Amino acid sequence: MSKYHNVPLKGVIFDMDGTLFSSQLDFALIREQINCAHGEDILEFITRLDSDSQRHAEQVILDHELADAEQAELLPQVAQSLASLHKAQIPMAIVTRNSEQATGIKMSRNPIPIDLVLTRDDAPAKPNPSALLHIAERWQVPVQHLLYVGDYKYDIQAAHNANMRACLYAPHKIPDYAAQADYVIRCFSELPALIELC
Template sequence: MSPLTGIQGVIFDLDGTLVESELNFTHIKQELACPLNIDILDFIDALPTHIERQRAHDIIIQHETNDALNAKALPNMHPLLNTLKTLSLPCAIVTRNSKAATATKLTQNNIDIDLVLTRECYPAKPAPDALLAIAKQWQLPAKTLIYVGDYLYDIQAAKNAGMTSVFINHHKQPDYQTQADVIVNNLAQLQQAIQASNPAST
């Protein structure tokens, strides 16, 4: 049986999953003097003064805002969302983006998903808090939900929440993708897999 059989809800990452992103985290880390092997949000939270933390947040938000203005929907995003709507599967987004940048990306790309949680709402991925909050709001067991993303943190967050992890690799082969429950190349392949595993869509 496919891990996608009988799913009751779908949660998405945003950048690199539903929309394009040109954020260069290596460059941003260099600008912040953040070591490359340290998570950027953890680094900011550990800065000793409020002034330093605020300055770092301002830098990130500026980069995110610029990125949001140019972000385009990834191919087959709208057909996938339409399929999920046809299946009556609730959808949500959990992203490490700021609220402002997220709102811009959703509006510009006509993404009609009401339940959206950003890093201001809960501890950021790979923490499972946001995913578990959605499961609670939907009143569905976490094991019946899938979390779709394009990075290691997405896989880890799904695992930490007890959800099925779906990794979109965009035809690349990172070592960590083997940790995911389901691997697809793109959104079109995910749509096909969900339709095949849930015959009500036919």
């Protein structure tokens, strides 16, 4: 039996890119342009650069993010699922490693019923749990009643670092780190039923 049996979900926090919105960010190209080794966390890497190199790397990343934001679209079943959660009065928020500027473009181009959004400009980037904990405090909801939904291992790690439940959205191939998540969904339309069952 799950340790969360009979612990209802009272709020959902989402990752953004690859979870709610499409993203065509070419991380291999970004790494090449800023001389970041394959497999290294890009945001962690730039914190160790000298100030000039850091400014250059941040601008390279931002340029990529802004170009990506202009073509981002809602992923399949996201609009319907968010509408269902909104109708059920489930609090929702977004925590993303993306910049505030690019996030604003994506949100304005693809309106969704979520007003609370924290970017890397607002709080330390995932897997640091600070942004998730800030939202729990703002909502005044105990962390064990919250779910974080994302498509990458940093999302699972951030959720668990905050003592929240982690739901991995894996519409294509199931990654090797999927076993670390509390739940795995293959289609976004599965989410409202999952929340109702918890």
